[in-house]
Amino acid sequence: MRLPDLQEIIELHEKIIAQSGGARGIRDRGALESATTQPRMTFGERDLYPDLAEKAAALGHSLIANHPFIDGNKRIGHAAMEITLLLNGYEIGADVDEQERIILAVAAGKLSRAEFTAWLTRRLVLIGVRKR
Template sequence: MPEYISKSLALAIHEDLIRSYGGSTGLRDEGRLEAVLASPQASFAGQELYPTPAAKAAAYLVGMARGHPFVDGNKRTAFALADTFLR
């Protein structure tokens, strides 16, 4: 079973990226962040919507980049979440 990314880990990754590369801190939409983090686990009629590790990583990446739950650094965080999940 894959190790999904927790909210606390996502927040820590985002904070580290902002501290390292600059930008504004802050969570713009907590519900959106929770939805992005839940999306790789989604299923319908007993079938996973994202059945492979690569598909799950892509769900993190696209969800974060398009969903913009943070004030700044969403695309950086998107790539970092996908990378973290795949490791």
Template sequence: MTEPHWVLGEIVVAVHQMLIAEHNGSPGIQDVGLLESALVRPRQIFSYDPKATIFDLAAGYGFGLAKNHPFIDGNKRTALSIVATFLEINGYNLDAPEPESVIIFGKLAAGDLSETELSKWLCDFSIYTA
């Protein structure tokens, strides 16, 4: 796989702020280190797993943001939005029903869904657009 387009940290923070403004919640970053860790996770997967798919990388963003809990509030919403953004800028449209997406990311944050299971779910609900 060629190197994908990555989501910049500034975009992640801006998306989080937009989601908090739209859906309410407490704004702000709880731990910058946890945010940085979440954002480097897909790059590490790309660097060290030659068999990684675009869905594995997207799952890396989702897992990192949902599990690290870098924001005061809105971590699951931000994780879902960033996963969808990452897929979109790399030629895929996440076409999952919103209620199911909420459940999936809730399970991910609670530890009831693995990163591998998220990757498979993303593959099942993504449409190639490029």
């Protein structure tokens, strides 16, 4: 399974800020390192997030909720989650409005990681195969 690493997340954030505006820079490197490590975490040699949806949701939720960047945390959380899915042949089967509502709910602390993961799991779609 392919997961974006710390440097790729930093570069993706730079691109997002360059395209959509906002303040550049890392606010809390420890929070950023923690977020990028989340999907790779194990306990007793077992993955804490064993499947793709859980890994992508852990990364996205951590970036959104922990605010590691000065600006653009919701955007980078969403983008990192999408990139993780795309790198592994999947996409989110939800319209932009629904995705925005969910991301805002995570940022506001109204959606737990478990709820976010359940939402993503229900909307995971193999690229090229649309649910009807």
